Amino acid sequence: ELANYNTTVYAAEQNFVAKNSELELAALSKTGYTFEGYKYGESVYESSYEVTDASVVLNPVFNVIQYSVKYMNGEEEITELTSSYTVENYVALPNLELEGYEFLGWYDNAEFTGDAVIAIERGSTGEKVFYAKLKEKTHADVNVTFDTQGGYIALYPSVDAAIADF
Numbered sequence: 001e002l003a004n005y006n007t008t009v010y011a012a013e014q015n016f017v018a019k020n021s022e023l024e025l026a027a028l029s030k031t032g033y034t035f036e037g038y039k040y041g042e043s044v045y046e047s048s049y050e051v052t053d054a055s056v057v058l059n060p061v062f063n064v065i066q067y068s069v070k071y072m073n074g075e076e077e078i079t080e081l082t083s084s085y086t087v088e089n090y091v092a093l094p095n096l097e098l099e100g101y102e103f104l105g106w107y108d109n110a111e112f113t114g115d116a117v118i119a120i121e122r123g124s125t126g127e128k129v130f131y132a133k134l135k136e137k138t139h140a141d142v143n144v145t146f147d148t149q150g151g152y153i154a155l156y157p158s159v160d161a162a163i164a165d166f
Contacts, residue, residue, distance in 0.1 A: 023051055032065055067126055069091070069130070070082055087123055093120070096134075101134040102137055103134060116133070
C-alpha cells in the first residue's frame with residue numbers, strides 16, 4: 001500500500017516494482033568511464049534485474065578508462081616515455097633531454113602551432129599524442145669548475161656569492 005511509504009522522504013527517483021517481476025535497467029554514461037551495470041550484493045546486473053527482495057538498492061558501477069599518451073620526435077615514437085592517464089589525473093608532461101638539442105616543449109600537433117602543452121589537465125579524455133619541438137644546439141654544454149684556493153673573484157663580495165652566480 002502506498003500509505004506505508006508516507007513517513008519516508010526519498011532523495012532520488014524511486015522505482016517500485018512488484019516481486020518476481022523483471023526490472024529493465026537503463027545504461028548510464030559518465031565522461032571518462034565505462035558503465036558496467038548495477039551492483040546489488042556481490043552481483044552486477046547489466047540490462048535487467050528480477051525483483052525477489054522487498055527492498056533493493058541497485059548502485060551503478062563505473063570503471064575509469066585508461067587513455068594512452070604517446071610522445072613523438074618527428075615521426076618516431078619515443079617509446080620510453082609512453083604512458084597512460086585517466087580523467088581523474090593531472091599529468092605533467094616530462095622534459096626531453098636529447099644530446100645536441102634544446103627541448104622547446106611538447107605540442108599537440110606536428111606543425112607546432114599554438115602554445116606548448118605542459119600538462120594533461122584533470123578531466124581530459126581521449127588518446128593523446130605530443131610532438132617534441134627541438135632546436136639544434138649551436139654550442140656544447142660544459143661544466144666549469146673554479147678553484148679559487150680559498151679566495152674569491154674580485155667582482156664578488158664572497159666565495160658563496162661567486163659560486164651562486166656560476
